[in-house]
Amino acid sequence: MAPTAAPSPIEISEALSRRVIGQGSAVREMAIALSKKLAGLRVGNILMIGSSGTGKTTLMRAVESYLAGDPELAIRSTVIRLHANVLGEEAAAGRPGEAVLRRLLERAREQLGVAAPIEAYLARAMHGLVFVDEVDKIRSQVGDTVNVRGIRAQEALLTLIENEAVPFELPAWMGGGAVTVDSSGLLFVCAGAFEGLYDAVFDRVTIGADKGALQPVTVVEGGRVSEKLVFHLSDWLRNEDLFDYGMSPQFLSRFDAVVLLQDLTEEELERIFLDSPDSGLHQTRAYFDSRGVKLAISPNAVTAIARAAARQPRLGARALKEVFRRVVRDLELQPEKSAREGVVVIDLPQVDRAVANL
Ligand SMILES: Nc1ncnc2c1ncn2[C@@H]1O[C@H](COP(=O)(O)OP(=O)(O)O)[C@@H](O)[C@H]1O
Ligand SMILES: [Mg+2]
Known part of the structure; x- marks a missing residue:
């Protein structure tokens, strides 16, 4: 797709901020990615991490309604949002990636009408934006228990992310038949609460492998001086923490940016x-x-x-x-x-x- 005039990141972030309160850095990151995407440029995938109820799904919805609210943009962007568990289910059924591609094609059909050539649907769908919500649910283990469905779901996403040759069975409305599609133009934005991650990283830098890394600081509160541990996940989070949580290195390596949402004040x-x-x-x-x-x-x-x-x-x-x-x-x-x-x-x-x- 040739670059065309797209809304600026500032315009987009202002629009998103009407629905998403706070979360400046997540909104900015999303606005920049979306602006590039709408200009037809390649954009790195984004992983959003934030406690429950901090606005992850709200931000995804804000993007959807921002795009839907402008006919010009609506026609240029194919966007879907799905729950990560869906990926596990279809992977278990032996058809990894199919749900994503089918839904993208359905969105493309809504936009292009029913009479477009197959190539047009495919081209449109393969430049879509895919929101995967609750991505922490597809961790590869929970405690000591292996989560087979999660592992499969991560693999299913891997078959789609940055892959130029994905085998795919066309849906019946497109006439069926086996094809190979290039999904490397898709933008994935995944989000999850990763409950327990905060405590795990805190433990690592206080009592665990990196014991002593987090040092108390002297604070003055109400005229009283005390020592306090001030911990911000963003200062300490490393890829290894996410591996330990159950996201595979191959999976994580497909994300250019990890964005943390803050707890709300x-x-x-x-x-x-x-x-x-x-x-x-x-x-x-x-x-x-x-x-x-x-x-x-x-x-x-x-x-x-x-x-x-x-x-x-x-x-x-x-x-x-x-x-x-x-x-x-x-x-x-x-x-x-x-x-x-x-x-x-x-x-x-x-x-x-x-x-x-x-
Ligand atoms: N940053 C935010 N701005 C506006 N509303 C928010 C924000 N965070 C949470 N909410 C509200 O709280 C509820 C849960 O938010 P949601 O985005 O679903 O949380 P989660 O981060 O768990 O996906 C929604 O009703 C939403 O309106
Ligand atoms: Mg949510």
Whole structure:
């Protein structure tokens, strides 16, 4: 594909940032990759690592809707998103890579219509963007147990990544028949939470093989001086840690960039709670509206909800929903009963009561 005018990385990152709060470096990396991809240039594959609920799937969805929202771009990009486990299942059935190629071809058919020549579908599909979500689920071992399906799934991806000759059975709607396709133009963006990786790396640099590597630093907090271990995964993560986690060296070597998503701050959680279209606040507000009742919430209450959510380990922004559910639980049966002049106001005391035993 010849390079053509594509949206700049800045334009793209601004668009993505409307849906993804924070996560600056992941958004930037994605925007640069997408800009190059849309210009028809080759782009290295990306691996995103971030705790659950930090926005990995949200970022993938943001890219999908960014592309879908502009007819010019929609027609130039074939994008699919799939769960890594699908790869394990098809690999077990002896058809590695097939699900990815079939879905890409289906997307190409949606874009080109049903009457295009086979070569056009193939050309379009082979320059697609493939999101593989929950890629940590295809680790090759869990504890001491070998995960055969995971190993196969990694191999299935390997058959597609940077491979110029992938044997493939055309789907029936294309007339069937065995062909060889060049999948080296695909861009893969894989993401996973890699739960346990953080602790494993922390252990390595404190009590494990690299004991003593992480030294305490002196911090001053509230006028008091103390020694503290300050650990950022991004400072210490090495490829070996991912091998140990169960991603094969061959698999990892196909990624040019490993991008870490950060745990969300209280302030970011507040913004997600207030602005995200699928936040519990918006959903409850829509429900109350449907009952003819307005929902108002005080800034103090919002802060308290974000703070309570930030205390929930390993849930990320998902904790906002859990916390908010507790707050509105008793209001939902009869919102009109709790309303004064048609408005339900949620204030700090209600939140404090709801999160007291969290
Ligand atoms: N950085 C973020 N910006 C906006 N919303 C977010 C962010 N992180 C998480 N969320 C919200 O939290 C929920 C879970 O996020 P998701 O992206 O699915 O997490 P994961 O990183 O586990 O894939 C979604 O409802 C999403 O709206
Ligand atoms: Mg996810």
